[in-house]
Amino acid sequence: MKKSLRVLEATASTSLMLSKYFLALGSVWGWWLSILGYILTSFFNVTIKLKAVAGIVAGLAVLSAYGLYKWTYHISGLQLFDWIVIIISFILSVILITKEVKAKRPYWILQTVATIAFAFAFIALGMKMEIGWYALLIGHINNTYLYYKKEAYIISVMQIVSIVIVLVKIF
Secondary structure (H helix, E strand, O other), rough: OOHHHHHHHHHHHHHHHHHHHHHHHOHHHHHHHHHHHHHHHHHHHOOOHHHHHHHHHHHHHHHHHHHHHHHOOOOOOHHHHHHHHHHHHHHHHHHHHHHHHOOOHHHHHHHHHHHHHHHHHHHHHHHHOOOHHHHHHHHHHHHHHHHHHOOOOHHHHHHHHHHHHHHHHHO
16 A cells, blocks of 8 residues: 555554543543545545545544534434434445355445444434444454555554454443
8 A cells, every 4th residue: 555545544543542532531632633534535536446435534524513413512312313323324224234245255244334324323322322422343353454454554553552442341
């Protein structure tokens, strides 16, 4: 991989790892670093020709912004938009998982699980619900494997660091 790609990968993954740290501390900086990290990760995924993943990750940047909004304005409970995101995510995941199982492509099944986990995590963490940390854990475990298989080792290592941060926060 080119040096410029490694720099982008390192910057994106460091931003995302630090976002978990600051969220665990209850700092608003966690949300801003999450948004930045997912935007940079989208660019990285486009560069390594994972355009579908880049689109999914861009959606996670939007969900991070939504989590920031809910967190900043102390919005509790599931709102209409939350239900829409959950229902659309569920429908799309069933369609994608079914399609990928038939095509025997486990990579996309795991990506779908990670995406659903992160989407739920941002909604839950935006409402300061502890269950969001468990969803983050599931997403990071999946992403560790996915990025390792794509030889994005820096992101894989940062996923592991994020897993440790999440586990410390949970326990």
